[in-house]
Amino acid sequence: MSQIETVLSRLRERFPNAIADVCEFRGDTTVIIPREFLLDVARFLRSELRFEMLLDITALDWLPKEPRFDVLYYLLSLEHNTRVRLRVPLSSWDTNVPSVTAIYPGANFYEREVFDLFGITFNNHPFLHRLLLPDYTTGHPLRKDHPLGYEPVEFTHTYAEIQPDKPSAVPPPKPRRLIGSVGGAVTEIPLTLTEPATPWSGTQSETLLINMGPHHPSTHGVLRVALEVDGEKIVNAMPDIGYLHTGIEKNAEYKTYLKAIPLFDRMDYLGTWFNNLAYCLAVEKLMQVDVPERAQIARVILCEVARVASHLIAVGSQAMDIGAVTLMTYAFREREVALDIFEMVSGARMMASFFRFGGLALDLPAGFSDAVRAFMNMIPGRLKEYEDLLNKNPIWIERTRGIAEYTAEQALAYSVTGPLLRAAGVKWDLRKVAPYSGYEQYDFHVPFSTRAKADVFECYLVRMEEMRQSLRILDQALKQLEKTKGQPYVTSNRKVAPPPKQELQTSMESLIHHFKLWTEGFMPPVGYAYAAVESPRGELGFLVSSNGTNMPHRVHVRTPSFANLQTLPLISKGYYIADLVGIIAMTDIILGDVDR
Numbered sequence: 001m002s003q004i005e006t007v008l009s010r011l012r013e014r015f016p017n018a019i020a021d022v023c024e025f026r027g028d029t030t031v032i033i034p035r036e037f038l039l040d041v042a043r044f045l046r047s048e049l050r051f052e053m054l055l056d057i058t059a060l061d062w063l064p065k066e067p068r069f070d071v072l073y074y075l076l077s078l079e080h081n082t083r084v085r086l087r088v089p090l091s092s093w094d095t096n097v098p099s100v101t102a103i104y105p106g107a108n109f110y111e112r113e114v115f116d117l118f119g120i121t122f123n124n125h126p127f128l129h130r131l132l133l134p135d136y137t138t139g140h141p142l143r144k145d146h147p148l149g150y151e152p153v154e155f156t157h158t159y160a161e162i163q164p165d166k167p168s169a170v171p172p173p174k175p176r177r178l179i180g181s182v183g184g185a186v187t188e189i190p191l192t193l194t195e196p197a198t199p200w201s202g203t204q205s206e207t208l209l210i211n212m213g214p215h216h217p218s219t220h221g222v223l224r225v226a227l228e229v230d231g232e233k234i235v236n237a238m239p240d241i242g243y244l245h246t247g248i249e250k251n252a253e254y255k256t257y258l259k260a261i262p263l264f265d266r267m268d269y270l271g272t273w274f275n276n277l278a279y280c281l282a283v284e285k286l287m288q289v290d291v292p293e294r295a296q297i298a299r300v301i302l303c304e305v306a307r308v309a310s311h312l313i314a315v316g317s318q319a320m321d322i323g324a325v326t327l328m329t330y331a332f333r334e335r336e337v338a339l340d341i342f343e344m345v346s347g348a349r350m351m352a353s354f355f356r357f358g359g360l361a362l363d364l365p366a367g368f369s370d371a372v373r374a375f376m377n378m379i380p381g382r383l384k385e386y387e388d389l390l391n392k393n394p395i396w397i398e399r400t401r402g403i404a405e406y407t408a409e410q411a412l413a414y415s416v417t418g419p420l421l422r423a424a425g426v427k428w429d430l431r432k433v434a435p436y437s438g439y440e441q442y443d444f445h446v447p448f449s450t451r452a453k454a455d456v457f458e459c460y461l462v463r464m465e466e467m468r469q470s471l472r473i474l475d476q477a478l479k480q481l482e483k484t485k486g487q488p489y490v491t492s493n494r495k496v497a498p499p500p501k502q503e504l505q506t507s508m509e510s511l512i513h514h515f516k517l518w519t520e521g522f523m524p525p526v527g528y529a530y531a532a533v534e535s536p537r538g539e540l541g542f543l544v545s546s547n548g549t550n551m552p553h554r555v556h557v558r559t560p561s562f563a564n565l566q567t568l569p570l571i572s573k574g575y576y577i578a579d580l581v582g583i584i585a586m587t588d589i590i591l592g593d594v595d596r
Contacts, residue, residue, distance in 0.1 A: 003077075003080045004029050004082055007082060008022060010048070011031065011041065011044070014044055014048075015037060018033050018037035018040070020033060026288075026529045027285075028528075028530055029084050029085065030072075030085040031087065033086060033087070034089075035088045035090070038073075038086070038088055038098055038100065039098050042073070042075075042086070042104070043103050045075055046104065050080060051075040051076060051077045052076070052412045053076045053077075053078065054074070054106050054110070055075065055083075055415060055539065055541070056072075056074040056543075056558040057071065057074070057111060058113075058543065058558075059071050059114050059118045060072065060553070060554050061143050061144045061554075063143070063144040067090055068090070068092040069089070069092070070088070071097055071114065071120060072087055072543075073087075073100070074530070078412070081433050081434070090120065095119060095120045095121060096121045096122075098122070098123050098124065099122040099123060099124045101124075101125055101126060102124075105413045106413060106415030106563060108125075108126070109131060109562060109565075112127070112129065112130070113131050113132065113562075115128055116131045116132050116140070117140055117141050118140050119140035119143065131242065132245050132595060133242060148247070207228050207230045208228070208229050209226065209227070209229075210227050210229060211224065212225040213225055214240075214243050218321045218580075218581035220585065220589060220590075220591065221590070221592075222243035222244050222591050223240075223241065223584070223589070223591055224240040224241075224243070225237050225239055225580070226238040232576045232578070233574065233576055234575055234577065234580065239566070239568050239569075241565070241594050243591070244591045244594075244595040245595040246592070246595070247596075248264065248267060248557070249556060249557065252555040253551060253555070255552075256520070257357070257521055257522065257524070258356075258357070260555065261276055261280075261353050261356075262351065262353045264276055265351040265352065267590075268535060268537070268559070268590045268593040269350060269592050270309070270310040270313055271306055271590070271593075272306070272351055273299075273302050273303050273306040274303060274306065274536070275535075275540065275557075276352070276354070277355055277437070278531055278533045278535075278540050278541060278542045279542045279555070280357055281436060281531035281532075281533065282529050282530060282531035282542040282543070282544040283496075283524070283529075284358065284531075285529040286525070286527070286528075286529040286546060287524050289357060289358045289491055289495070289496055290358070290493070291359055292359055292487060292490065292491060293438070293487065294359075294487045294488065295488075296437045296438040297477050297480050297481045298360055298481070299355065299360075300473065301478065301481065304470040304473050304474050304477070305338050305372060305375065305470075306338070307466070308338065308375075308470050309335045309339070310536035311536055312332075312335050312338075312467070314463055314588040315327070315386065315460060315464065316329075316332065318588075319396075321581040321585045322396065322399045322400070322582045323399075324390065324396065326389070330385070337374075337378065340371065344368060345368065356490060356496075356497070358493055358496050359488070359497070360489045362489070363489045364481075369482070379471060383467060383468065387464065397457070399456075399582055400456040400457035400582065401455060403455055403583065404455055404571040404575065404586055405453040405454065405455045405571070406424060406453060406454055406455075406570065407453055408421075408426050410424075411424040411426065411454070412426070414570065416538070416563060417538030417539040417560050417563065417564075418534070418536070418537045418564070419462045419466065419588070420564055420587065420588075422446065422462050423449050423462045424454040424458075425448060425451065425452075427448045428446075430533060430534040431444075431446075434532070436531070436533060439473075441476075442472075442473045442477065443476065444469045444472045444473050446469075447462050447465035447466055449461070449462065456582050456585075456586045459588075460586075463588075494513065498513070498518070499513060520550055523546075524546040524548075527546060528543055528544060528545035528546065529543075530542065530544075532558070537560040537564065537590065538560030539560055540558065543556040543557075543558070557596060559593040559594065559596065561588075561590050561594045562594045565589050568583070568587070
């Protein structure tokens with residue numbers, strides 16, 4: 001009996017009346033349950049069946065069908081390397097479902113996003129407010145009856161929720177104010193705090209609420225953090241996001257599958273290749289399309305070069321935020337060589353849109369292997385140079401070691417993946433545990449920490465070693481690439497790939513098929529498929545839902561930055577304002593990846 005069969009058997013045994021149905025499609029298992037059983041089933045899955053992580057929560061809108069909504073919960077057991085999806089149907093006139101934040105703290109941001117974009121209420125959520133859009137926004141953008149449109153985004157949080165240790169020992173609540181910038185002018189924004197941050201000791205004492213970002217060089221784009229501080233020490237840090245929200249998931253519903261590819265370059269703009277690869281893998285899974293070996297190898301090479309380039313910026317920006325500005329200029333110097341490779345391949349340095357369903361847009365150009373080999377030969381010496389600058393630098397060690405400490409249990413509870421999870425001692429990398437694009441044939445190690453707690457320094461060490469492991473993969477992949485010279489770079493499956501150009505001159509049928517493929521696209525079967533890759537920031541997964549038409553019914557992206565960011569209040573509490581810039585850099589968030 002397989003592990004998933006064991007899980008289903010245990011669920012049926014424990015909840016004989018809760019399982020409405022079980023759907024198997026494209027290798028994914030979805031268990032349909034009524035909302036009344038959600039908390040009990042989720043608690044059983046976590047405590048008894050060892051599903052330690054809630055990877056994602058999203059929703060589907062099936063207007064005009066009833067029940068109109070499906071709320072999807074994607075759970076992962078690292079211990080058994082098993083995944084299961086829970087599906088809770090909701091009618092259009094009753095969009096309430098229990099919050100699972102008490103079981104999986106990482107559900108916080110996910111539930112707020114679904115509440116914001118779908119209007120589904122999660123009862124007993126500790127802070128159920130809009131996440132990406134202002135509170136005064138009308139409607140919920142990802143509902144099918146909500147048109148495409150644009151609304152200005154302003155500060156969305158004007159309050160913080162503080163729970164005292166001893167509620168009975170506090171004085172009457174006092175209004176507090178957040179100093180912020182609205183419309184370019186400094187102003188005071190009222191905040192509603194029910195009680196002080198610390199127990200009442202008989203002496204009048206107040207914490208200060210200040211604003212950091214979104215226009216701040218150390219918030220890595222457009223992140224705003226509402227900070228509550230006691231002197232220089234952080235009491236609470238509330239991330240306020242949505243300033244870069246481009247509505248990519250909504251826009252994808254109005255494109256054919258192929259024409260949606262360039263949208264996803266714009267999410268993680270330091271890992272554009274991973275965005276496109278994960279989307280292509282999901283559609284290929286949905287359509288059951290095979291990818292030629294040469295294309296698989298090319299995908300691995302381009303992604304590993306991109307991983308190195310992304311980690312260079314992660315390490316360089318982290319060093320710059322702490323004061324080592326020189327390292328950032330060095331990192332950009334090396335990254336330029338990687339961008340030269342991308343430009344050689346696609347003509348674009350960042351937004352390549354080069355991957356296609358079933359392979360690549362074009363074959364790799366002459367000189368590609370030499371350029372990648374030169375990049376590989378350059379990087380080891382430069383990494384050694386970085387380590388000589390930092391590893392024994394007393395200022396660097398003082399500002400990173402023991403800062404933003406967290407445990408593996410906390411990382412799992414908050415849905416953290418990628419280097420942040422491995423820095424906490426969890427050896428989990430999708431390239432090893434769930435290989436894609438032929439990663440199972442490459443020999444490389446997964447760097448992870450052996451310390452009891454992760455911190456800023458451990459995350460730095462993990463990323464440095466991951467770059468070296470990427471070079472090992474690149475060396476093996478280049479050798480394999482030479483053996484595939486002259487072989488196809490795209491699938492021969494005419495459902496997703498156009499006919500060869502030479503056929504267009506002699507075959508009217510091929511010409512018509514070519515025209516219809518580019519104008520109308522293709523129509524996958526009804527259903528949804530999920531595919532994920534190991535991006536530089538963690539698990540990047542695409543859920544692509546098809547209703548049988550030529551445009552996606554829904555494209556939802558599980559981005560690692562979104563999950564990793566919600567740990568900020570946890571990992572920054574008790575440290576100093578000066579530490580916060582290094583803590584944000586440690587998470588390596590990309591705001592396009594967060595906001596989408």
